[in-house]
Amino acid sequence: MNHPILVELIRGAIVESVHRGSIAVVDADGSIVLSVGTVDRPVYPRSAMKMIQALPLVESGAADAYGFGNVELSLACASHSSEPEHAQTAGRMLAAAGLGEPDMECGAHWPLIGAAAEKAKIDMARAGENPSQLHNNCSGKHAGFLCCAKHSGMQTKDYLNTDHELQRNIVATMEDVTGEAIPGDQCGVDGCSAPTLAASLKGLAQGFAKLGTGTGLEPIRAKSANRLMQACMAEPWYMAGTNRFCTRVMEIGKGRIFAKVGAEGVYTGAIPELGLGIALKADDGAERAAEMMLAGVLNKLLGKDTDLGEAISALTTRPINNWNGINTGEMRSVGV
Amino acid sequence: MNHPILVELIRGAIVESVHRGSIAVVDADGSIVLSVGTVDRPVYPRSAMKMIQALPLVESGAADAYGFGNVELSLACASHSSEPEHAQTAGRMLAAAGLGEPDMECGAHWPLIGAAAEKAKIDMARAGENPSQLHNNCSGKHAGFLCCAKHSGMQTKDYLNTDHELQRNIVATMEDVTGEAIPGDQCGVDGCSAPTLAASLKGLAQGFAKLGTGTGLEPIRAKSANRLMQACMAEPWYMAGTNRFCTRVMEIGKGRIFAKVGAEGVYTGAIPELGLGIALKADDGAERAAEMMLAGVLNKLLGKDTDLGEAISALTTRPINNWNGINTGEMRSVGV
Numbered sequence: 001m002n003h004p005i006l007v008e009l010i011r012g013a014i015v016e017s018v019h020r021g022s023i024a025v026v027d028a029d030g031s032i033v034l035s036v037g038t039v040d041r042p043v044y045p046r047s048a049m050k051m052i053q054a055l056p057l058v059e060s061g062a063a064d065a066y067g068f069g070n071v072e073l074s075l076a077c078a079s080h081s082s083e084p085e086h087a088q089t090a091g092r093m094l095a096a097a098g099l100g101e102p103d104m105e106c107g108a109h110w111p112l113i114g115a116a117a118e119k120a121k122i123d124m125a126r127a128g129e130n131p132s133q134l135h136n137n138c139s140g141k142h143a144g145f146l147c148c149a150k151h152s153g154m155q156t157k158d159y160l161n162t163d164h165e166l167q168r169n170i171v172a173t174m175e176d177v178t179g180e181a182i183p184g185d186q187c188g189v190d191g192c193s194a195p196t197l198a199a200s201l202k203g204l205a206q207g208f209a210k211l212g213t214g215t216g217l218e219p220i221r222a223k224s225a226n227r228l229m230q231a232c233m234a235e236p237w238y239m240a241g242t243n244r245f246c247t248r249v250m251e252i253g254k255g256r257i258f259a260k261v262g263a264e265g266v267y268t269g270a271i272p273e274l275g276l277g278i279a280l281k282a283d284d285g286a287e288r289a290a291e292m293m294l295a296g297v298l299n300k301l302l303g304k305d306t307d308l309g310e311a312i313s314a315l316t317t318r319p320i321n322n323w324n325g326i327n328t329g330e331m332r333s334v335g336v
Numbered sequence: 337m338n339h340p341i342l343v344e345l346i347r348g349a350i351v352e353s354v355h356r357g358s359i360a361v362v363d364a365d366g367s368i369v370l371s372v373g374t375v376d377r378p379v380y381p382r383s384a385m386k387m388i389q390a391l392p393l394v395e396s397g398a399a400d401a402y403g404f405g406n407v408e409l410s411l412a413c414a415s416h417s418s419e420p421e422h423a424q425t426a427g428r429m430l431a432a433a434g435l436g437e438p439d440m441e442c443g444a445h446w447p448l449i450g451a452a453a454e455k456a457k458i459d460m461a462r463a464g465e466n467p468s469q470l471h472n473n474c475s476g477k478h479a480g481f482l483c484c485a486k487h488s489g490m491q492t493k494d495y496l497n498t499d500h501e502l503q504r505n506i507v508a509t510m511e512d513v514t515g516e517a518i519p520g521d522q523c524g525v526d527g528c529s530a531p532t533l534a535a536s537l538k539g540l541a542q543g544f545a546k547l548g549t550g551t552g553l554e555p556i557r558a559k560s561a562n563r564l565m566q567a568c569m570a571e572p573w574y575m576a577g578t579n580r581f582c583t584r585v586m587e588i589g590k591g592r593i594f595a596k597v598g599a600e601g602v603y604t605g606a607i608p609e610l611g612l613g614i615a616l617k618a619d620d621g622a623e624r625a626a627e628m629m630l631a632g633v634l635n636k637l638l639g640k641d642t643d644l645g646e647a648i649s650a651l652t653t654r655p656i657n658n659w660n661g662i663n664t665g666e667m668r669s670v671g672v
Contacts, residue, residue: 002338009600009621012524014534016380017600017621020356044352107659110454118446125461136659188348189664198350264345264353284620285345285353323443323472328525 003037003283004335007292009320011329019289021265023280023297023336026205028215030179033276034297036336039205042186042198043281047079048262049197049204050141051211051228052177056169057144058224062151066096073231074238075140079261081241082111082135083120089238090139097150104133105160106142106192113137116242138192140238145194160193167195176221177210178203191263201279204268208277212258212270229258229270245291249298252311257298265290271301288331292316296333339373339619340671343628345656347665355625357601359616359633359672362541364551366515369612370633372672375541378522378534379617383415384598385533385540386477387547387564388513392505393480394560398487402432409567410574411476415597417577418447418471419456425574426475433486440469441496442478442528449473452578474528476574481530496529503531512557513546514539527599537615540604544613548594548606565594565606581627585634588647593634601626607637624667628652632669 007019022037032039054076057063063073072093080086094100108131111117111124124131133139145166149156154165161167162184175182178199186198199207209215212229214222232239236250239260249259249269258270265282267290278297282289295315302309316333343355358373368375390412393399399409408429416422430436446467447453447460460467469475481502485492490501497503511518514535522534535543545551548565550558568575572586575596585595585605595605601618603626614633618625631651638645652669 011380011532012534013521014378014380014524016524017619019620042350044347044350105660107661109659110458121458122446122461125458126464128462185349188350188352189658189662191658191664193658193660193662196347198348282620283353284355284618284622284625286620286622289620322525322527322529323445324441324529325443326525326529328527 006036006296006333006335007282007289007331008334009329009331011320016329019282019284019286021280021282021289021293022201023278023293024201024205025276025278025297025301026202026209027275028206028209028213028277030206032202034300039201041200043201043204043266044188044196044198044264045204045266045268045279046190046196046262046264047138048260048266048268049174050077050079050260051225051232052174052207053141053170053194054144054228055173055221055224056166057148058227059220060148060152062148065151066093066147068093070231070234071238073228074235076144077228077232077260078140078239079113079137080140080238081113081117081120081244082131082137083116083241086238086241087134087139090134090143093140093143093147097147099146099150099156101132101134103146103156104139104142106133106136106138106194108133109136111135114241114244136192138194141194142192160195162187162195171197174199177207179206201281204279205277208258208268208270208279209275210277212272212277213275229272230255233258249294249315253308256308259294261287261290267294269294269298274301276301292318292331292333293336296336299333300336342372342632342669342671343625343667344670345665345667347656352665355618355620355622357616357618357625357629358537359614359629360537360541361612361614361633361637362538362545363611364542364545364549364613366542368538370636375537377536379537379602380524380532380534380600381540381602381604381615382526382532382598382600383474384596384602384604385510386413386415386596387561387568388510388543389477389506389530390480390564391509391557391560392502393484394563395556396484396488398484401487402429402483404429406567406570407574409564410571412480413564413568413596414476414575415449415473416476416574417449417453417456417580418467418473419452419577422574422577423470423475426470426479429476429479429483433483435482435486435492437468437470439482439492440475440478442469442472442474442530444469445472447471450577450580472528474530477530478528496531498523498531507533510535513543515542537617540615541613544594544604544606544615545611546613548608548613549611551611565608566591569594585630585651589644592644595630597623597626603630605630605634610637612637628654628667628669629672632672635669636672
């Protein structure tokens with residue numbers, strides 16, 4: 001594994017830090033359009049597979065039964081900043097199924113991703129509040145898991161166990177979407193205690209091309225994937241939060257780009273109108289690197305001659321400012 | 337720059353992420369004892385040079401004039417967690433020189449490094465407080481800068497300007513300690529707005545060997561360096577904070593190991609009894625990587641046959657637990 005440098009951080013006149021990584025851009029038939037580094041070894045997509053984990057919620061009819069629209073479906077695919085409306089929406093989803101926060105098995109944490117989470121945390125502390133499992137950045141996914149299990153007549157307790165019918169369903173869904181077998185030794189435990197399933201970047205990219213276009217999927221899966229992807233693009237704030245990178249990319253994309261971060265430097269994405277799926281990982285797991293890599297590959301795929309391409313190209317560099325607001329350098333995408 | 341993998345993160349059965357980097361271990365005469373990767377290109381040590389930036393405070397007589405002991409001198413070298421006693425000590429240092437928080441030019445931020453900072457932040461928010469510049473993790477360094485300037489009859493305003501006599505003095509001190517010229521294009525601006533000066537890992541490691549042993553330094557500098565290093569090792573909590581890695585390493589070392597983190601994945605260190613200095617950088621700037629690399633190199637240098645070596649070897653792996661406290665993998669030092 002000797003991946004190229006794809007992100008540079010500049011301070012003054014010196015390249016201070018670099019990030020290496022690998023990227024796959026693949027169409028729904030599995031043709032590789034762009035490949036950087038190794039794209040055929042198993043990688044945990046972590047939260048970048050949340051849309052796949054949310055498919056049973058829609059396919060089972062649970063989402064319809066509980067009246068979920070774009071907001072709830074976007075939150076089911078989210079790694080959110082635990083801003084108040086994120087936590088409240090997760091609570092409303094559970095309530096629709098007659099469930100509540102004590103049914104969740106994801107653990108509680110203070111809001112933790114980004115400046116908006118920082119503000120949410122300080123506001124909560126000032127109000128004398130403590131975080132619940134609804135504030136877990138994965139609470140929408142867990143609400144979706146529980147709603148799907150309840151509607152489908154499965155037990156809700158132990159819904160994260162690898163032997164639970166829901167999780168076995170998700171493994172089968174992941175195998176169908178990526179076209180790869182997921183043996184037991186490619187199953188890890190995520191930060192929220194859900195099983196996380198490793199697939200290759202090539203398989204993940206092809207999978208997101210299939211999810212974005214419907215090509216190669218059973219009709220109900222194609223329809224459900226389309227509904228989830230449209231929901232995320234229509235309500236990108238619920239999929240991440242104020243000024244988060246996923247949200248910004250999808251706000252710029254206006255329904256033409258899907259993007260989802262995962263822990264340890266992963267991104268998945270799709271550009272449905274080009275028929276393409278994207279999967280990438282920064283070797284070192286840095287989120288800042290994965291963001292720059294996504295900007296770089298989107299810029300490459302979209303070109304600079306359109307309004308969308310130009311807007312995306314602005315994301316390929318980012319100024320680094322210090323506590324006094326003084327510019328000390330920049331981060332930039334390279335090598336794509 | 338094609339550095340080896342020095343840290344691995346394991347999740348389940350898969351290596352999820354890796355960190356590359358470079359390490360220099362050098363004696364005071366400049367003999368390289370251990371070298372990994374490129375050690376002769378300029379690297380910003382960032383906060384890992386704070387002990388060098390604190391030398392003028394002692395050499396000028398300011399530390400004596402204001403009655404500073406181990407606590408204050410350790411804080412002058414610190415990147416602290418902004419726990420209450422850190423901020424209060426910085427305030428007392430300034431007051432001793434008839435100065436105060438408004439004289440600082442480092443900017444304010446909420447406590448930000450580690451779990452203890454998290455707690456400090458929430459406690460402050462609950463008490464309705466807001467962070468001041470005393471909570472900047474570099475506030476001890478800035479208090480030291482200001483006290484040195486005041487005692488030496490320099491103006492205190494604009495004390496971070498590269499043309500200020502104090503900063504010119506620090507450049508000369510850095511050149512003497514590292515044995516390297518620091519041209520203007522190796523001067524960047526740090527997060528706290530202070531100039532940060534790039535030197536090679538080899539020069540930095542030799543410098544910390546000199547600081548730890550006194551070899552190759554003018555008597556007043558040798559004496560001042562010894563006093564600062566002893567202060568940090570005697571009061572390691574003031575140099576970082578509760579459960580921080582610098583603090584833990586120096587608590588284990590009991591006066592035999594000095595260690596200081598810098599932003600973007602840097603560590604400097606010294607083992608005075610072996611006459612050695614250490615400097616390392618994770619390519620990607622990750623603090624977790626720099627910590628594991630330091631543990632790995634200390635383990636290599638100290639062996640496992642002594643109590644100290646055995647205690648350090650326990651730092652070369654670290655379990656990764658999730659929000660429910662479930663173990664999901666581990667991080668480990670490799671390749672040293």
